[in-house]
Structures are given as C-alpha cells and as structure tokens.
Amino acid sequence: MGKGNRDDRLSNLPDDILLTVLDRLIVPNAVRTSVLSRRWSLLPSMLSQLIVSVLDFLPHNGPIFETNEVVQSNRAVVEATTSILARRDSIRNTINLLSITFFLKDGDPISIGRAVAQTMATHKVEMAEFTIMTERDATQCVDDNIASYGKQFILFFDACRDTFSGLTRLHLENLRFGESDITNILILCKRLKDLRLFNCDSGDMTTLQADHSQISVLGIVDCLFSKVILNWLPKLTRMTFEGWIAYHYPLSVCYAPLLEAFNLTNTGLSWHEMIELSKFLHGTSVRDLKLGFKGEKIWVQPECLTKKLASVFSQLRFVNLDEIPEGYELTWTLFILKAAPLLKELYMTVWDHLCKMETDNEKRKALSYSDNKGVEWESPASNFQHKSLVTLTIFGFQSEEYMLKFIRHVMAGL
Known part of the structure; x- marks a missing residue:
C-alpha cells in the first residue's frame, strides 16, 4: 500500500478466502476478529470448522488442573460454543467439523450437549467430536475418582442422548462404567467412527465386548479390562491397544477384516x-x-x-x-x-x-x-x-x- 492509502485490502477479500484464514485460527482468536467491523462480526458464525478446546482458554503458565482455572476455562467453552452456534445460519452454512474439548465439570457438559443437539437438529453437521477430560490426570486418579467421574459422565450421557447419537468421534478418560454402559453407548452412538478410551474400566476384571457397524478407529489405552473382544467391527481399520493387565491373551479379534x-x-x-x-x-x-x-x-x-x-x-x-x-x-x-x-x-x-x-x-x-x-x-x-x-x-x-x-x-x- 502506498503512503496514505487507508484501504483495508484484507477486508476486501471474498468471504470464502477470509473464512479459510479464520478456519486456521483457534476459536478465541477467530472470535476476536469480530470487533474489526460489522462484516467481520458475521464471519465466525459462518466457519465450516468449529474447534473449541478448553486448552485454548487455560493460562499458558501454571498447572492446568487448578480448580479455578478449570471452572473459568470450562465456562469460556460453554459461552463460546453456545454463542457461535446460536448465530449460525442453518440454510447457508454447513458445519464440516464441530469439535469440542471440555472438562467433565458440574453442569457445563450438559449446557454444551444441549447447544450441540439444537445445532444438529437444525444444521447439517458432517463430523461432531467430543473430547472429555477430567480434573485429575491418570496419575492422580484413585478408585473413588474414576467411579465419581464415571457417574458424572453417565448423567451427562442420559441428559444429552440426542447429542451422542450424532457424534462421530468420542474420546474419554478416567471413567468407571457400569456393566452395560459401554454397550449402551455403542448402541446409541450409531454414527461413531472414532472411539478412544484411556484409563477406563467397568469394575473388577470385566470383559469389554465391541460391536459397531461404523467404528474405523479404536483406541484402548491403560484400561483395566480383563479382556477385550472385537465381536463385530466390519469397518475397523486402525487400532491402538496399550497397557493390558490380563495374564492370558487380553484381546480377541472375532470379526475385523479391514484392520x-x-x-x-x-x-x-x-x-x-x-x-x-x-x-x-x-x-x-x-x-x-x-x-x-x-x-x-x-x-x-x-x-x-x-x-x-x-x-x-x-x-x-x-x-x-x-x-x-x-x-x-x-x-x-x-x-x-x-x-x-x-x-x-x-x-x-x-x-x-x-x-x-x-x-x-x-x-x-x-x-x-x-x-x-x-x-x-x-x-x-x-x-x-x-x-x-x-x-x-x-x-x-x-x-x-x-x-x-x-x-x-x-x-x-x-
């Protein structure tokens, strides 16, 4: 630009190019651009990829599992998710990817789940992902912790069944499920393509049996199952199985021909x-x-x-x-x-x-x-x-x- 030329060449670019740029930013930074002008204020609601992560709202220094930081960052995820989704144009804007990472804390997951459910009911969402974290990491969790987290997750699951039925990717950690909980999750989440469990179990030495028509990626890491049986996973192509406790053959592959x-x-x-x-x-x-x-x-x-x-x-x-x-x-x-x-x-x-x-x-x-x-x-x-x-x-x-x-x-x- 010549001296004294005040033209905003960036803002003069077409919407599709600006949206391509914003799609490469983390959500907090993309939302901040809305203050530039009235036109820019509309762009975040038109993004094709909505990736909202609690990690982007946590402070860069200090422990990420500090209670106050968890509460504030989780609330920021709720506010960002509900605000952006409420402003979406259901006719013009398809969501290619809706990915949300948040802590299993208080009522925040249910608020997120209901906002996502409403969006799924009125918009075309090609891929929807939840990564659900806990306040304590695996090294800090004792039996009481994972039992409590497991109950919180099931309450969330039961309250937002419409949301889970539309998920294509689900990552969970530090949860103790009831005997039939994982089976119920697999039955309801019919669109699920990617499931990863880290430090999860279903009580003392129980067997995990997996049947699902769509799952193509499966990760089971440091989970205390006595055995994992892949009964019927016709589309499974990639699997990580790490950290088993069983003495004798912890995994049985019955039907996974594409693995x-x-x-x-x-x-x-x-x-x-x-x-x-x-x-x-x-x-x-x-x-x-x-x-x-x-x-x-x-x-x-x-x-x-x-x-x-x-x-x-x-x-x-x-x-x-x-x-x-x-x-x-x-x-x-x-x-x-x-x-x-x-x-x-x-x-x-x-x-x-x-x-x-x-x-x-x-x-x-x-x-x-x-x-x-x-x-x-x-x-x-x-x-x-x-x-x-x-x-x-x-x-x-x-x-x-x-x-x-x-x-x-x-x-x-x-």
Whole structure:
C-alpha cells in the first residue's frame, strides 16, 4: 500500500478466502476478529470448522488442573460454543467439523450437549467430536475418582442422548462404567467412527465386548479390562491397544477384516504370558504393525513359520518394534521377516528410556518387573531369505556384538 492509502485490502477479500484464514485460527482468536467491523462480526458464525478446546482458554503458565482455572476455562467453552452456534445460519452454512474439548465439570457438559443437539437438529453437521477430560490426570486418579467421574459422565450421557447419537468421534478418560454402559453407548452412538478410551474400566476384571457397524478407529489405552473382544467391527481399520493387565491373551479379534494398522504396546511383567502374534492378528488385514515394549520384558513369542502364520503376516509391509530393551539378543525378530515375505520396512528402537522406566530395584521387585527381559529364538542364518525388505533402521544402534550379529543375519538373507 502506498503512503496514505487507508484501504483495508484484507477486508476486501471474498468471504470464502477470509473464512479459510479464520478456519486456521483457534476459536478465541477467530472470535476476536469480530470487533474489526460489522462484516467481520458475521464471519465466525459462518466457519465450516468449529474447534473449541478448553486448552485454548487455560493460562499458558501454571498447572492446568487448578480448580479455578478449570471452572473459568470450562465456562469460556460453554459461552463460546453456545454463542457461535446460536448465530449460525442453518440454510447457508454447513458445519464440516464441530469439535469440542471440555472438562467433565458440574453442569457445563450438559449446557454444551444441549447447544450441540439444537445445532444438529437444525444444521447439517458432517463430523461432531467430543473430547472429555477430567480434573485429575491418570496419575492422580484413585478408585473413588474414576467411579465419581464415571457417574458424572453417565448423567451427562442420559441428559444429552440426542447429542451422542450424532457424534462421530468420542474420546474419554478416567471413567468407571457400569456393566452395560459401554454397550449402551455403542448402541446409541450409531454414527461413531472414532472411539478412544484411556484409563477406563467397568469394575473388577470385566470383559469389554465391541460391536459397531461404523467404528474405523479404536483406541484402548491403560484400561483395566480383563479382556477385550472385537465381536463385530466390519469397518475397523486402525487400532491402538496399550497397557493390558490380563495374564492370558487380553484381546480377541472375532470379526475385523479391514484392520490394517495395529499398535500393540505393553509393559511386560514377569507373570505376563508370552503372546503368539498369529493368534492376535488372525482374521485381520494388518499391513502396518507397531509393537511397543517400553524397555521391559519382550512379551512376543517367536513362532515357527507355518501356513497359518504365513497367511496372518502375508500383507505386512511396515513393522515398528519400539523401545526394545538394551543388551538382549535381537535375532528373535527374524521370525517376523521369515513370516512376512512382502515386508518393505523394518524399524527398531533399542533404548532403555530411564525417564519412563522404574529403576528402583525394590519397587521393581514389588511390582513384578522381569530381571531377564530378553527372548531367544534359534534360526540358522543359512535358511533365512528375504527378497522384499528395502529399509532396515535401528534407532539407538551401538557397535555391540548382539547388534552386529543381528545385522549379519539380516544381510545374509537379503
């Protein structure tokens, strides 16, 4: 602009370009632009993506779980959600994404739920997401906390059933459900495509059974279920299953034929039974497999190649073995190469992450951590061949004999 030219070129842009810009801002910043002019005041109500997160209203310094901050930030989410949704034009403006993150606190969730329900009844909402947080994180929660949070959530769920029936994504944490609560949630939330549970359970050693026609992404992390059974998930393509407590096979896949990306991570304790991957992956179409060990006991049982095992691994293209404990034999991983002839990429992280691991010997003994974390598998190098592997990457590589021995085995078969 020349000197003295007061033209506002930004405001002269068409609505669709300005809305594209505002869609990339967090909601508080997008709403602040409404004070610029009468025209700008209308734009926030026309956004195609409404992403309202309590984290954007919390102070940048200080603990985020401070009670006063939680109350104030949650109220800000309620006000922002109800204000923006009330001003929407139901004829002109489709909502491509409505995503709200908030704390399970007092009556705020019900206020949010009712505002969203009204919007769903009068607008086209393609994707609707709730991420529901609790005031205490998992490390601070005791049984009384998760039981109380579970009751609060069910009250919210029962009060806003119309809202939940339209959700496409639901992330929950630190909740104790009743025996049939999760089943009822799955029945009501017919549009649900993405469900993630973190530190949740249904009481002492109960089984979680999953049946749903639309879920494509499922995450179950640090949940105290005795077993998870995937009865019927015909559209499931991605799953994370991390931190199980069961001694014997914590997961059963009955029907998930499209499952192609699988993340299995656990801290193996001395009493955990070794798991045969062919049983875990049977009936799936896994192409991308991550196995995480958190620097502790290897919980995978190396298997001899059979026709059944070969069929389970036949579609594998990418394998990531994460946080394998340091100093232990690596040749057991060759059984995956032998069973997956079309594998293209193998990534391994050999690392004892001391910040995450329990290092106190007395505590390790009390919590049943294993002294011997390794596993052996006898596979002569002479009969090992693999013609498809393109990439082998070892993060944390050191010139130790056990690593060099593994490299020699792999190179001999290529």
